[in-house]
Amino acid sequence: MLPRLEPRKEPSRLLTWTTPLIAVAATLVTGAVIFWFMGHSPGTALYTFFVRPVADLYGFTELLVKATPLVLCAVGLAIGFRANVWNIGAEGQLTLGAVFGGGLAIFLHGTESALVQALTLPLMLIAGVLGGMAWAAIPAFLKTRYDANEILTSLMLTYVATLLLSTLVHGPWKDPAGYNFPESVLFGEAALLPVLWDGTRLHLGGLLALFAVALAWFVLARTLLGFQVKVVGMAPQAAGYAGFARRRMVWVTLLIAGGLAGLAGIVEVAGPIGQLLPVVSPGYGFTAIIVAFLGRLHPLGILFAALVLALSYLGGETAQIELGLPQGITGVFQGMILFFLLASDVLIRYRVRFGAPAIARPATVAEGGERAEQGA
């Protein structure tokens, strides 16, 4: 008998938090099989990919450095996803954050005034947030004014953002003393985020990410806005009757997501990178989508999910160096995690049953009435 799915009366809370673990475990098992197919010892390869990178303290701080932009982007995206606003252009908003904040750093570069130096970093962070918000405002405007699908517009804008950054560092923002490489000047001390721990690259951005998590948790759990986001997402019609404006929700969620992604962009540029390059992110904005889902669209969950996905970046790098695996392996692991998660999420809302479905029996009137009552 084929198994069939029977809806649960209520989604299972226990499974909501266990399916991410199932997904990660299934990814590891499948990963072992893939490594074996590619001619590597599965044990060694998994160790190289998932343990070696974080085996020492420096490696662990690198994990936090990689998790920082993921957390920032994912927290913003999660708020939107909760309200059914599908912004998938975080990568572009991140890039614009880098352009705005990094542009300011280049503009202020070499200024002697102590006041300007003291203000450089805060202004860069603000400019980064504004850059991301500005980029997210475009799909918000097109959605609310013209009903244009935000999935497609925000994604198209990602390509435009990448090209814009590339234009700038190939042209006006190229370092004049840089042997014609498409790179900006190296930022001065005043434009770099302070390192929290000497000898590592762990920077202030990590704390900003933690702060964003706390703030997002507070907003979602304790404010009217958080409640509205939830209602708009789960019951749009009820939200309409309650007078929560759908348009306002699109604007608010997109601006929050854009601002946080922009912050992630400037934090990358003023942190580990230290200058503007033609490409400033290895797809953090896209990976953040996976982080948001794996973290169950919950700020605290996102914190843990970001560590898992950050490990996939570090592991991919180590596997490239030590096993000669192609870079694409990171994307394969990231995609697999999301597949397994979405597939196992069926268990949250449905029970797997074996045997003949109740609906196949010739329903008597009494039974039909009973079912209708249960459904009500």
Added chain:
Amino acid sequence: MSPDLVFVSVVLTVISAATPLLFAATGELVVEKSGVLNLGVEGMMLVGAVVGFAVTTLSGSATLGILAAVLGAAAMSALFAFITLTLLANQVATGLALTLFGVGFSALLGQPFVGTPVEALPKLAIPGLAAIPVLGPLLFAHDALVYLSVIMVGAVAWFLYRTRAGLVLRAVGDSHDAAHAIGHPVVLVRYLAVLFGGAMCGLAGAFLSLSYTPMWGENMTAGRGWIALALVVFATWRPLRVLAGAYLFGAVTILQLHAQGIGVEVPSQVLSMLPYLITILVLVLISRDQAKVRLNAPACIGKVFHPSA
């Protein structure tokens, strides 16, 4: 070159640029008409491109390569169908996963083939007709996939609006509960539609790596999968409008390349933004008239179907 020849060569490049969009958008149109939104077009195209390229290089047969591309991309779409239709997952999220996975997976498969040359698909000139001046080379001297892309649009239009099976597919997309109630196999119809969409993305990818460039490079689709998705909206789910839209976009792409060629004083990156900006523009122009969109949009698009609901 004589003006005639310039005209012919420009139009030929437009046709080439339009063909992958035409395949992918026509396939996605059928998927969406059945009530499913598959955002994995970009990922499926990439897998089609790399599989088509690899099999052609290894076997020496482009026919085998194209078949493999179709099967490879269809296998990706089967994964999507299983997760969304059998396991009832969110279609938007699953489609995104398919694209993210496809980008990485194609890079992994394609690594040994980067920089390998391949012979472009042969042009099949139709005897007699191809000799007509101007029109001959424009219409009757393409490779097999270009002919196939146009034939597929016609076939899909005929299938959707002139056959019983097409009517069932549209019914499933417009109201899966009603279609289920009168006994149509909703899930089966959607599986078939999704597989067809995957196969078409495979053809789109194979055309890119075997005819348009012809070579394999990581992420070589460069957003064409997403433009194809936008084209379906632009066409308000009508096959013949997809044809018009694809050629319009092909023209924009080529215009941009030619502007770079004749030395327009704008950085090349700015011109490269054009196709994406135009996509946004046409989306806005179409979407602002919601009455027109609703007329043809499948009502059940993206909704999960479970017979108990």
